[in-house]
Structure formats: C-alpha cells, structure tokens
Amino acid sequence: QKEVEQNSGPLSVPEGAIASLNCTYSDRGSQSFFWYRQYSGKSPELIMSIYSNGDKEDGRFTAQLNKASQYVSLLIRDSQPSDSATYLCASKDPREAGNNRKLIWGLGTSLAVNP
Amino acid sequence: NAGVTQTPKFRILKIGQSMTLQCTQDMNHNYMYWYRQDPGMGLKLIYYSVGAGITDKGEVPNGYNVSRSTTEDFPLRLELAAPSQTSVYFCASSSGQSKDYGYTFGSGTRLTVV
Numbered sequence: 001q002k003e004v005e006q007n008s009g010p011l012s013v014p015e016g017a018i019a020s021l022n023c024t025y026s027d028r029g030s031q032s033f034f035w036y037r038q039y040s041g042k043s044p045e046l047i048m049s050i051y052s053n054g055d056k057e058d059g060r061f062t063a064q065l066n067k068a069s070q071y072v073s074l075l076i077r078d079s080q081p082s083d084s085a086t087y088l089c090a091s092k093d094p095r096e097a098g099n100n101r102k103l104i105w106g107l108g109t110s111l112a113v114n115p
Numbered sequence: 116n117a118g119v120t121q122t123p124k125f126r127i128l129k130i131g132q133s134m135t136l137q138c139t140q141d142m143n144h145n146y147m148y149w150y151r152q153d154p155g156m157g158l159k160l161i162y163y164s165v166g167a168g169i170t171d172k173g174e175v176p177n178g179y180n181v182s183r184s185t186t187e188d189f190p191l192r193l194e195l196a197a198p199s200q201t202s203v204y205f206c207a208s209s210s211g212q213s214k215d216y217g218y219t220f221g222s223g224t225r226l227t228v229v
C-alpha cells in the first residue's frame with residue numbers, strides 16, 4: 001500500500017514560533033518529496049521540493065528528509081498569521097512505470113498561527 | 116504569464132446533465148492532471164496526460180472523460196452528472212524537466228450537482 005501520512009491537526013502555534021509539520025511515507029523506494037500550501041478555498045501551491053537526505057532551506061522554510069526513518073518534515077520559522085493554511089505532503093510514486101510524474105498525496109495538516 | 120486557467124469557477128448542475136470543465140496552460144508543460152478534492156478526503160486523481168494525444172485513468176475515472184488534442188488544453192467532461200460528483204476540481208500541469216515534478220494548479224472549479 002503506497003501511503004503518505006500526515007497528522008490532520010490542527011497544529012496551533014503562536015506568532016513568531018517555529019511550526020513543525022511532519023509526514024511519513026511507506027514505500028522505501030520513494031525518492032522525491034514535495035510540500036504544498038493550500039489556503040482555505042484556494043488551490044495548492046508548491047513551497048518546497050526535496051530529493052536528498054538532509055535539510056533544504058528557502059527563506060523561512062526548511063524541508064528535512066530522512067530516508068532511513070522514512071519521514072519528511074517542514075519547518076516554518078518566525079511563523080506568521082499568513083502562514084495559516086493546510087500543508088500537503090506529496091511524494092513521487094516510485095512504482096509507476098514510465099515517466100508520468102504522478103504524485104501520492106497526504107491528506108494535509110491544518111496549521112493555525114495565532115497573533 | 117497566466118499559468119493554468121480553469122473555467123468555470125462555479126457551476127450548479129442538475130442530476131443527469133453534462134458539462135465540460137476547461138483547463139488551459141501556457142507554460143508548454145507536457146504533463147497535465149485532473150483532481151477532485153472532497154473535504155477530509157484529499158486530492159484524488161481522475162485522469163492525467165503525458166502529452167498531446169495521450170491520456171490515462173487515475174484513481175477515480177468513472178463518470179468522467181478527457182481529451183488532449185493540444186499541449187495547452189485538457190478538458191474534463193462529466194456525463195450524466197450525479198450528486199457524488201459534487202466536489203472541487205483542480206487541473207494541474209508539470210514540466211518535463213528532470214526532477215522538476217512541481218505541479219502548477221489552476222484556481223479550481225466548485226461543482227454542485229443537485
């Protein structure tokens with residue numbers, strides 16, 4: 001069973017704190033991972049992609065990948081109320097033949113940043 | 116640069132009616148996808164296309180059809196609408212560049228079948 005799992009939340013953090021969002025995956029063959037942000041009533045937008053073990057930083061966002069433990073995380077530093085959204089974790093389906101670039105999606109974690 | 120454009124944004128259909136959800140992208144992306152999103156159920160893949168003239172079924176294709184006659188356009192056809200097709204529909208596209216799997220989503224179509 002190919003799965004990407006996330007805690008649905010809501011995760012509530014005060015403004016200025018670090019928000020930590022976690023995602024686990026079941027298929028050890030998964031190689032590529034993505035974090036999308038989805039505001040209520042809007043479409044998902046790509047925040048980060050990560051392919052190698054370790055950390056990848058982009059502004060206030062850091063994605064972390066640990067293939068041995070099969071988890072991916074997203075850290076948001078200096079959280080702002082505007083970061084309040086649902087965060088979707090996705091992985092490239094490793095078992096799909098060909099190059100269709102299909103993704104396996106988690107159900108998302110709801111984040112609320114309180115002023 | 117418009118990205119991915121979906122029309123209409125909202126639609127109410129009566130049971131048994133048909134309609135086409137339009138999706139156009141101007142990024143010359145080879146890969147295009149149709150998803151539906153229901154509350155608490157996540158994104159479900161309906162159909163996808165890896166290039167003009169090539170389409171394939173996703174997880175939940177029943178009740179839908181697609182075509183891809185050009186790189187830019189990927190319309191989704193609903194035949195004989197049913198209440199179970201009430202959902203938010205997203206079209207997305209992706210570049211063919213190596214490792215660039217990031218999807219660009221359209222703004223969505225909110226469909227209600229009554």
